[in-house]
Amino acid sequence: MADRTRAPLSGPAIEAAGLVKTFGGDRAVDGVDLTVQAGTVYGVLGPNGAGKTTTVKMLATLLRPDGGQARIFGHDVVREADTVRGLVSLTGQYASLDEDLTGQENLVLLGRLTGLPKRAAKERAGRMLEAFALVDAAGRQVRNYSGGMRRRLDIAASILSTPALLFLDEPTTGLDPRSRNQVWEVVRAIVELGTTVLLTTQYLDEADQLASRIAVIDKGRVIAEGTKGELKASVGAGSVHLRLRDPGQRAEAERVLALHLAAEVQLDPDPVALTARVGDADGDRGAAERASRALAELARRGITVDTFALGQPSLDEVFLALTDRRADAATASPGTKEGAAA
């Protein structure tokens, strides 16, 4: 068997420009651009039907794009599909596991299929079962596995031959929280080994936990892209909420906060409460630092703070803000408005 093609693992793992896929006139993927640096976990976040799986399938050479281009470690997904196939592995929502075989048999079989000699395939399977906490279940038929066990075995199968790029398509959809955490641990371990991961998810906390950069995708288009911090900044940074002991000190507290947070301070209806949005320029850490400096200054002036909270916007809020903004833009035309009012 020929050696697998080894691409230089520097530069981008994925470069996609203007990817399009149409199904019967509907643009499931409508001009997607993506750049994923090697060695990172990249999150593609979007609701059901957004076009995540279709995008992944084009990048993994399983679907031919109707428009645009994509390169995997510099290799074109259409013209150099065979090379690309040697570099990637795809774990889907639909496992390619044999239900009648045991977990161990499945991994050995797949190892053999990737060209490992019998002994090496067995060894490899054993190590995978251990790494994925499946040793106890190794001798059981896959049909008797729980959803979480099945998902872990599926991921184990897809990294048997350590792909340079792994696509994880909604790896935790439908899993209980404990199994989700186990899958997250596995993903972190995979990246440690040098594999680049593109992860699709409907879960904002999942992208937040695992990915360094995130593309938010909706109706076949990327509606926002960046680091988690950048995404949060684009819809506003966190807020500081505090309550004072003495309402008579609120005016002074307001001045101190405005000065130290470089932000507008809002006086809440509650006479001891204040809220300030924290500027977004320095990201989350800057916000926390400025908030603690402001608190120290309040203490120095003898202003007693009863409760204090620094809230960062969740990715949930980010997504809602981004899609709302689009909805607002769409309904801004007079024609649409009339239609909505009828």
Ligand SMILES: Nc1ncnc2c1ncn2[C@@H]1O[C@H](COP(=O)(O)OP(=O)(O)O)[C@@H](O)[C@H]1O
């Ligand atoms: N093989 C197909 N034939 C027709 N329509 C499809 C096909 N695959 C996906 N679609 C449609 O394309 C859109 C995007 O689907 P998909 O990529 O599966 O979204 P996601 O993975 O984000 O849930 C959906 O409207 C879906 O119904």
Ligand SMILES: [Mg+2]
């Ligand atoms: Mg999907």
